[in-house]
Amino acid sequence: MDNFLQPLIEGTTLNVFNGDDLIFKSSSSWLYPLFELERFLKDSNLTYSNLCAHDTTGGRAAAAIMIKLNIKKVKFNLVSERAKELLDENNVKLFYDSKIDKLKCKTEDLFQKENNVDIIFQKIKIRAKQGIGLDVNIKDLSIGYNNKAIYHFNSLEIKGGDALIIEGDNGIGKTTFIKTLLREIEPINGTILIDNKPINKLDTKTIGYIKQEKENQPFPVSVKEVVSMGINKKLSKAEKNYLIDTSLRKCKAISLIDRNYYSLSGGEKQKVSLARCLCQKAKILILDEPTSFLDKESKSQLITLLKAFRNGEMPTIIIITHDKDLKEELKWDTYKMERQNA
Numbered sequence: 001m002d003n004f005l006q007p008l009i010e011g012t013t014l015n016v017f018n019g020d021d022l023i024f025k026s027s028s029s030w031l032y033p034l035f036e037l038e039r040f041l042k043d044s045n046l047t048y049s050n051l052c053a054h055d056t057t058g059g060r061a062a063a064a065i066m067i068k069l070n071i072k073k074v075k076f077n078l079v080s081e082r083a084k085e086l087l088d089e090n091n092v093k094l095f096y097d098s099k100i101d102k103l104k105c106k107t108e109d110l111f112q113k114e115n116n117v118d119i120i121f122q123k124i125k126i127r128a129k130q131g132i133g134l135d136v137n138i139k140d141l142s143i144g145y146n147n148k149a150i151y152h153f154n155s156l157e158i159k160g161g162d163a164l165i166i167e168g169d170n171g172i173g174k175t176t177f178i179k180t181l182l183r184e185i186e187p188i189n190g191t192i193l194i195d196n197k198p199i200n201k202l203d204t205k206t207i208g209y210i211k212q213e214k215e216n217q218p219f220p221v222s223v224k225e226v227v228s229m230g231i232n233k234k235l236s237k238a239e240k241n242y243l244i245d246t247s248l249r250k251c252k253a254i255s256l257i258d259r260n261y262y263s264l265s266g267g268e269k270q271k272v273s274l275a276r277c278l279c280q281k282a283k284i285l286i287l288d289e290p291t292s293f294l295d296k297e298s299k300s301q302l303i304t305l306l307k308a309f310r311n312g313e314m315p316t317i318i319i320i321t322h323d324k325d326l327k328e329e330l331k332w333d334t335y336k337m338e339r340q341n342a
Contacts, residue, residue, distance in 0.1 A: 002020070002052065002073070003017055003020045003022070003052075004016075004017045004052035004053060004054045004073065004074075004075055005054065005075050005095060006054070008054055008056065008077075011027050012025055012026070012027055013026055013027055013028060013029065013033050013055065013056050014026045014028075014033035014034070014037065014053065014054070014055050014056075015053065015054045016037055016051060016052070016053045016054075016071075017051070017052045017053075018048040018049075018050055018051060018052075019050045019052070023040075023048070024036075024037055024040050030128075031061060031062060031065065031107075031124065031128060032128070033055070034055075034062060034065040034066065034069070035065075035125070035128065035130050037069060038065070038069060041069060048070075050072060051069065051070060051071045051072055051073075052071065052072060052073040052074070052075075053066060053071050053073070053074045053075070054074070054075040054076075055074065055075070055076050055077075056076070056077050056078070057076060057077065057078045057079075057103065058074070058076035058078070058079040058080065058083045058096075059080050059082065059083050059102070059103040059105065059107060059108045060080065060082040060083050060086055060107070060108055060111045060112065060114075060120065061107040061108070061110075061111055061120060061124045062083060063083040063084075063086040063087050063092075064086060064111070064117045064120035064121050064124070065121060065124065066087075066092065067086070067087070067090045067092060067117050068117055068118070068121045071092060072092065072093065073092070073093040073094075073095070074087065074092060074093070074094055074095070075094075075095040075096065076094070076095075076096045076097075077096070077097050077098065078096070078097065078098045078099075078100065079094065079096040079098075079099050079100075080099070080100055080101065080102045080103050080108060081099060081100070081101050081102065082101075082102050082108060082111075082112055084096075084099065086115070086117070089115070090117065107124060107127070110123070111123070111124075118311075121311070122161075122162075122310060122311065125161065125314060126159050126160065126161045126162050126314070129160060129161070130161070130314065131160065131161030131313060131314020131315065132161070132281075132283050132313050132314060132315055133159075133160040133161035133162065133283055133284065133314050133315045133316035133317075134160045134194050134195040134206070134283045134284060134316055135157070135158065135159055135160045135193075135194070135195055135196065135316075136156075136157070136158040136192070136193070136194055136284065136316060136318075137156075137157050137191075137192075137193040137196070138153050138155065138156040138157070138190070138191070138192050138193075139153075139154075139155055139190060139191050139193075140152075140153075140154065140155075140189065140190040140191070141153040141156075141180075141187055141189070141190030141191065141192060142187065142188040142189050142190055143173060143176045143177055143180045143185075143187055143188065144173075144176065144188050145176070145185065147188060148188075149188050150172075150173045150176060151172060151173030151176065151177065151337060151340065152190075152340060153190070156335060158316055158318070159316075160195070160283075160316055161310075161314035161315070161316060162316060162317075162333070163310055163316070163317035163318075163319070163330070163332040163333070164317070164318050164319070164332065164333050164334070164335055165319045165321060165326075165327055165330065165332050165333070165334045165335070166318060166319065166320050166321075166334075166335050166336075166337060167320075167321060167322060167327070167334060167335075167336050167337070168336060168337030168338065169337075169339070172337045172338075172339065173337060174320050174337060175288075175320075177320075177337075178209070178286060178288060178320065180192070181199070181207065181286060181318075182207060182209055182286070183199060183200065183202075183204070194206065194284070205230055205280050205281065205282065206282065206283050206284060207282060207283075207284045207285075207286060208230070208276070208277030208280050208282030208284070208285045208286070208315075209285075209286045209288075210270065210273040210274065210277065210285065210286070210287045210288065210290060211288050212288050212289050212292050212293075213266070213269055213293075219262075220260050220262070221260065221261050221262065222257075222258060222259065222260060222261065223248075223253070223256045223257050223258070223259050223260075223261050223264070223272050224244060224257050224258065225261075226261045226272055226273075226276055227244050227247060227248060227257075227272060227275045227276045227279050228240060228244055228279065229276060229279075229280075230276055230277070230279050230280025230281075230282070231243060231244070231279050231280070232281075243278075243279050244257075244275075244279060245257075246278075247275040247276075247278035247279045248272075248275045250275070250278060250308075250312075251271045251272070251274045251275040251278070251305060252271060252301070252305070253268065253271040253272055253275055256268055256271070256272060265298065266292075266293040266294045266295075266298060267294050267295070267297070267298025267299075267301060267302065268298075270290060270294070270298070270302050270305075271301070271302075271305065274305060274309070277315075278313070282315060283315050283316065284315060284316045284317075284318070285309070285315050285316070285317045285318070286318045286319075286320075287317070287318070287319045287320070287321075288320045289320060289321055289322065289323075290302060290319060290321065290326075291321065291323045291325075291326050292323075299325075299326070303326065303329050303330065306319075306330065307330070317332075319332075
C-alpha cells in the first residue's frame with residue numbers, strides 16, 4: 001500500500017515515508033519542511049532507498065529540492081505544470097489532486113527557465129538563508145598602498161552562501177583586495193559591509209583564508225595543531241577534539257591528523273586548511289589560487305570538497321584564480337578585474 005498517498009492530517013504540510021514507513025513529518029510552511037527534511041536525512045546517517053513524500057503544494061523549487069533529496073515518488077495536493085516538467089525530466093513519479101500552470105510566488109518565476117537542479121537547489125537555499133555564509137557588499141571601494149589607489153570597485157555584491165570567482169592579470173590588485181578583506185591594509189575609500197556591518201567591526205575568525213604555499217617550512221607542526229588554531233579557546237578539551245575529528249573527516253583528511261603539516265603534499269595541505277576553516281567556524285572563505293602546485297587528482301579532490309561545502313555548510317566563498325579548468329568545473333559566477341584608466 002502506498003501510504004504516502006493518504007490525506008495529510010490537519011496542520012501537517014509534509015509527510016515523508018521510506019516505503020510505507022513514516023520517517024518524517026512537518027507542519028512548517030513554504031519550503032522550510034524540505035530544508036528540515038534535508039537536515040533530518042543528514043543527521044540520521046542512514047541510507048533510505050525508497051523515499052516517498054506527500055506535500056501540500058509543489059512548485060519548481062520544491063520539485064528541485066525533492067529531486068536533490070532523492071525522493072522517488074511524490075504526491076502534491078496542488079502542483080504547477082513547471083514543477084511537473086522538472087519531476088518528469090528527472091524520473092520522479094508524480095501524483096496530484098490539482099494542477100495549475102504556475103504558482104503565484106517569486107520563486108516560481110525565478111526558476112521558470114532553469115533546468116539545472118543543482119543551481120535551483122543552491123539558489124533557493126541562499127534565498128532562504130539556509131547556509132552559514134554572510135552577505136558581502138562593496139561600494140565605491142578604492143584599494144592600494146600609501147594612499148595611492150591601484151584598483152576601484154564601483155559595486156560588488158555576494159549573497160550569503162553564494163560563491164564568486166575573481167580573475168585578473170598579475171599586478172592588477174587581486175592580492176591587495178585579499179589583504180583589504182583580511183584587514184591587513186585599510187581601504188583608501190569606500191565601504192565593505194559584511195552582514196550589513198562595517199568590516200572593521202567583524203570578528204577576525206569570521207573569514208577563513210587559505211593561501212598559496214610554495215615552500216615547506218623548517219619547523220615541525222602537526223596537522224592537529226594546524227586545524228586547532230582557529231578553535232574557540234572556551235571549548236572543553238573533549239569538544240575541541242570532537243570538532244577537530246569531524247572537520248578532518250568532512251575534508252577526507254582524518255588519516256593525516258598526526259602528520260607534520262609541512263611534510264604534506266599540496267592537495268593534502270588544502271584539505272587540512274579547509275578543515276581548519278571548519279573548526280574556526282568561518283562564514284566566509286577566501287582561497288588564493290587554490291589549485292596552484294596541485295596534480296590532477298588533488299585538484300579533482302579539492303573541487304569535490306568545494307562543491308560539498310557549497311551544498312552543505314554553505315559559507316560565502318571567494319576564489320582568486322587563473323585556472324580556467326577550475327572555473328569550468330565549478331561553473332560559479334565570475335568577476336573579472338580589468339585594467340582601469342589612471
